[in-house]
Every structure is written in C-alpha cells, then in structure tokens.
Amino acid sequence: MPFRDLTGHRRLLERTARAAARGSLPPSLIFAGPEGIGKRRAALALAQLFNCASAAGADAETAPDACGQCPSCRRIARAVHADILIVEPGDTGAIKVEQARQLIERSAYRPFEGRRRVAIVDDADAMEHSAQNALLKTLEEPPAASTFVLVTSRPDVLLPTVRSRCQRLRFGALTPADVATVLMRDHGYTETDAHAAALLADGSIGRALEGDSEAYADARENVAAMLRALARNPDPRGRVAAGKLLGADKGDRHEMARRLRLLASMLRDLGLMVCRGDEGALANADMKTGLEPMITSFEGGRAVRAFSAVDEALSALERNASPKIVADWLAFQI
Numbered sequence: 439m440p441f442r443d444l445t446g447h448r449r450l451l452e453r454t455a456r457a458a459a460r461g462s463l464p465p466s467l468i469f470a471g472p473e474g475i476g477k478r479r480a481a482l483a484l485a486q487l488f489n490c491a492s493a494a495g496a497d498a499e500t501a502p503d504a505c506g507q508c509p510s511c512r513r514i515a516r517a518v519h520a521d522i523l524i525v526e527p528g529d530t531g532a533i534k535v536e537q538a539r540q541l542i543e544r545s546a547y548r549p550f551e552g553r554r555r556v557a558i559v560d561d562a563d564a565m566e567h568s569a570q571n572a573l574l575k576t577l578e579e580p581p582a583a584s585t586f587v588l589v590t591s592r593p594d595v596l597l598p599t600v601r602s603r604c605q606r607l608r609f610g611a612l613t614p615a616d617v618a619t620v621l622m623r624d625h626g627y628t629e630t631d632a633h634a635a636a637l638l639a640d641g642s643i644g645r646a647l648e649g650d651s652e653a654y655a656d657a658r659e660n661v662a663a664m665l666r667a668l669a670r671n672p673d674p675r676g677r678v679a680a681g682k683l684l685g686a687d688k689g690d691r692h693e694m695a696r697r698l699r700l701l702a703s704m705l706r707d708l709g710l711m712v713c714r715g716d717e718g719a720l721a722n723a724d725m726k727t728g729l730e731p732m733i734t735s736f737e738g739g740r741a742v743r744a745f746s747a748v749d750e751a752l753s754a755l756e757r758n759a760s761p762k763i764v765a766d767w768l769a770f771q772i
C-alpha cells in the first residue's frame with residue numbers, strides 16, 4: 439500500500455517520500471522503531487514510489503506517492519516484483535550468511551523491470567554476524583539504482599559497522615488514536631473496544647491484538663466458518679445454523695458486533711480478491727489461503743451485496759434490534 443494508506447508516522451513518511459523523489463535519500467537505510475507499527479509496510483511503500491508507473495507528483499501541500507494501482511505497485515504489494523528483494527529469518531529464526539550473499543549477488547544487476555531495486559531485510563537484527571559482515575561493503579557503496587532497507591525493532595543489536603553505514607529513520611510508537619483506527623478498520627473492533635485496547639497497547643497494533651488474542655481468534659474462527667458454510671448456498675436450515683456462529687444466543691451485543699465487523703472485513707477482502715485488487719491491502723492477509731476457495735462463490739457482486747447486508751445488520755444491532763433476528767436475517771442475505 440502507498441504511503442497515504444499507512445497509519446501514523448505522517449511527517450517522517452512525507453520527508454522520506456520527498457527525499458526519495460528528489461533523489462536525495464541515502465541508499466542504505468535502517469527503519470527502526472517498535473514492533474507492529476508498520477515499518478515493513480513503509481519499506482514496501484518506498485519501493486512502490488520508486489517504481490510506480492504513475493506516481494502522483496508533489497507540491498507544497500502533498501508529498502509524492504505511488505498510485506497503488508499500476509502493475510508495478512500491485513506486484514510489489516504481492517511481493518512478486520522482480521526488483522524488490524525481501525530477506526527475512528528462516529525456520530531457525532536467523533538470517534544466515536548465504537541469504538546475505540544471495541541478496542548481494544541479486545542486487546548487483548541493473549533492475550529488471552523497475553527503475554530502482556529495493557532490498558528489504560526484515561527483522562534485520564536476526565542477521566548472524568557473518569551475514570552482517572558480508573553486507574558491509576554493499577551497504578558502504580550499494581550498486582547504482584539500488585536501495586537497502588534494514589527493518590528492525592532492535593537497531594542496537596546490529597553491528598556498529600552496519601549501523602554506521604546506514605542512515606537511521608526513527609519510527610515512533612503510534613498514537614492510541616492511530617492504533618484504534620487500525621483496530622476498527624482492519625480487525626473488527628467496536629469503537630469502545632478499540633479505544634480501550636489502544637490505551638494498553640503502547641502504540642503497537644501487534645501488542646493490542648495480543649492482549650485480546652484468545653477471544654479475537656475465537657471470534658475470527660467462528661466468522662470464517664460461517665462464511666464457508668454460507669458460500670456453499672446451504673438450505674434454509676443450514677443458513678440458520680451458520681447464522682448461529684455470530685453468537686447471538688449468548689446475548690452479548692458487543693461480541694456480536696465484533697463478529698459482524700470481522701465478517702465485513704473478510705467480505706471486503708473477498709471482494710478485493712474477486713476483482714484481483716491490491717493484495718497488500720488485504721486486512722486478513724494471513725487467511726488468504728482460507729478465503730481463496732470461496733472466490734468463485736462470491737463473484738458477480740455477491741461479496742459487495744453481502745458487505746452491505748452486514749452493514750445493515752450492524753446498524754440494526756445498534757438500533758437495539760434483537761440479535762437473534764438480525765443473525766437469522768443476515769444468514770439469508772449472504
């Protein structure tokens with residue numbers, strides 16, 4: 439997703455985008471800051487800006503930004519762009535020297551399809567010392583048309599020789615309001631729950647989700663099961679049974695509203711997958727393989743219609759309609 443779709447870090451991102459567009463951004467960078475605040479997404483947004491086919495130009499008011507729609511932007515979001523190299527820890531939890539060597543080798547060529555190669559090392563502090571040493575020369579003098587971004591929440595674990603060769607961009611914690619925005623938009627939280635969770639989250643989306651992980655995972659699993667059942671167009675009895683997975687019989691309106699928001703976010707993802715949209719924008723990227731088999735069932739506008747039905751169900755619930763009646767009604771609309 440382009441810079442404008444990232445939450446928080448406004449000034450830092452704008453400064454970075456302007457420097458990138460001017461050609462004055464140093465080619466070896468460390469994106470440092472707490473866990474779970476969007477550093478890797480920012481690195482991908484930078485890669486999009488460098489390679490976008492129709493990047494929006496800058497003026498005094500707006501910083502330059504990628505379009506998010508062109509083939510280049512979409513391939514970067516799906517992590518299949520030939521010039522965007524991403525290295526992350528393997529099964530052992532470490533980034534090995536062979537991975538660093540491969541990265542150096544692959545970044546030695548001119549970009550294949552884009553204007554600028556971007557090599558992103560995620561969890562860069564997991565690099566073994568040998569891997570960091572192997573990278574020194576490249577970080578000192580990267581190949582022309584290449585940018586290296588080391589993403590880390592523990593920059594001080596990196597060797598001083600690595601740190602001294604990179605310009606450090608400091609990402610701060612998100613504000614509670616930013617965290618709440620993301621929790622509502624992407625994770626099905628009600629406004630009250632989102633603000634409560636955000637206050638305890640120390641500016642990290644990751645931490646906010648952890649705090650509530652069991653109930654959240656449970657709600658998500660039920661909603662995914664409901665969607666799978668309805669995707670098959672069951673008979674009326676099957677529909678009512680699927681609707682029960684919204685948990686209306688527990689009488690907890692908050693919990694049901696959360697499940698409806700989760701359902702809306704999965705339907706939005708399905709809609710995006712049906713029209714082959716930017717997969718970097720998926721709110722439930724971790725569920726992609728679970729959603730994929732449902733794509734054909736939700737073609738032809740069904741995802742969009744179902745999404746509006748969930749929206750209606752939510753407002754009915756807010757207007758104090760009976761949860762059970764809302765759940766039954768919705769089960770016949772999806």
Ligand SMILES: [Zn+2]
Pocket residue numbers: 489490491492493504505506507508509510511
């Ligand atoms: Zn673009």
